[in-house]
Amino acid sequence: MACSGIDMLNDESLEEDMYSDSSEFYVAVKPQGGGIDSLAEFDLRTAAYKVEEGNNGSKYPVEIIMRVNMTIKDVAKRHILPFLPAKSLMKLRAVSKEWNQWIASPLLAYNQSSTFQKLSGYFYQRLDNVDDPPILLSLHRSAIGVPSPSLRFLPVKVKVLSSSSGLLLCQGKDSYYVCNPATKDWKKLPPPQYYHGSDPAVALAFDPQFNIESFYRVVAAVPVLDNPVVCFEIYCSESDSWSI
Structure with missing residues (x-):
C-alpha cells in the first residue's frame, strides 16, 4: 500500500481517438510483465492500464470511459481515493467488494503514491x-x-x-x-x-x-x-x- 491524476479530455476529442487506428493507444503503455502495463505518458485520454490484442494484431486499452459516461462512483474511485491517506483507504475497503478490489489494486497504490505525498x-x-x-x-x-x-x-x-x-x-x-x-x-x-x-x-x-x-x-x-x-x-x- 498507481500515475498522476488522469486528465480526461473533452468528449469529442476522445470519441475521435476511439475510432482512429487503435495502435495509437499502444504508445501510452509500457509493458512490465505479468500482463500489467505501466502508464508511459501522463497526457492519457483513458483510465486504461491493461491492453488486449485485436483481430488485426493491434493493441487497445481494455477500459475506456468517456467523461460523459462517468458516474459519481467512477469519479470517486479515480479522482478522490488517490488523495486519501492509507489509513482512510483501509477503512473504505469495507464499502463493497468492488471498492476492496480497487483499493487493493497496484494501480491505485501507484496513483496514491503520486498524489498523496504527506509524511505519515x-x-x-x-x-x-x-x-x-x-x-x-x-x-x-x-x-x-x-x-x-x-x-x-x-x-x-x-x-x-x-x-x-x-x-x-x-x-x-x-x-x-x-x-x-x-x-x-x-x-x-x-x-x-x-x-x-x-x-x-x-x-x-x-x-x-x-x-x-x-x-x-x-x-x-x-x-x-x-x-x-x-x-x-x-x-x-x-x-x-x-x-x-
Whole structure:
C-alpha cells in the first residue's frame, strides 16, 4: 500500500481517438510483465492500464470511459481515493467488494503514491533491546496511521533497518523481511550469498511513482574478509534473488 491524476479530455476529442487506428493507444503503455502495463505518458485520454490484442494484431486499452459516461462512483474511485491517506483507504475497503478490489489494486497504490505525498510519521525502535517492538510516531494521528505499528503481523521479532516510500526493510534472527505496515503485506527475502552480520549496512530502494508492479531493491554493503574492499550485494524483487 498507481500515475498522476488522469486528465480526461473533452468528449469529442476522445470519441475521435476511439475510432482512429487503435495502435495509437499502444504508445501510452509500457509493458512490465505479468500482463500489467505501466502508464508511459501522463497526457492519457483513458483510465486504461491493461491492453488486449485485436483481430488485426493491434493493441487497445481494455477500459475506456468517456467523461460523459462517468458516474459519481467512477469519479470517486479515480479522482478522490488517490488523495486519501492509507489509513482512510483501509477503512473504505469495507464499502463493497468492488471498492476492496480497487483499493487493493497496484494501480491505485501507484496513483496514491503520486498524489498523496504527506509524511505519515516515523518508526522508532530501541536497538539496544531488540525485544522492544517498533513504535510509529504519527504526525497526524487523526487521519494517518497503520493497523499494526508494532509490526506484530510479522512471524518473528524484527528490527527496522530502512524505509522507502511506505515499505520497511526489517531484519529477523537470520532473515530480511520487506513489509507494508499499512496493508500488513510482507515478504521474507531469500538468504544472501554473503554473511551480512547482525548490524548490516543495508538500504531499501522503492519508487512507486514509476513502478506499477511494486518492484524494489535491497542494497547491502558487505566487507570482504581479509581484504580492504567492500562489495555490494543487491536483492532484486523481480527475480527474487541476490546478485553482486
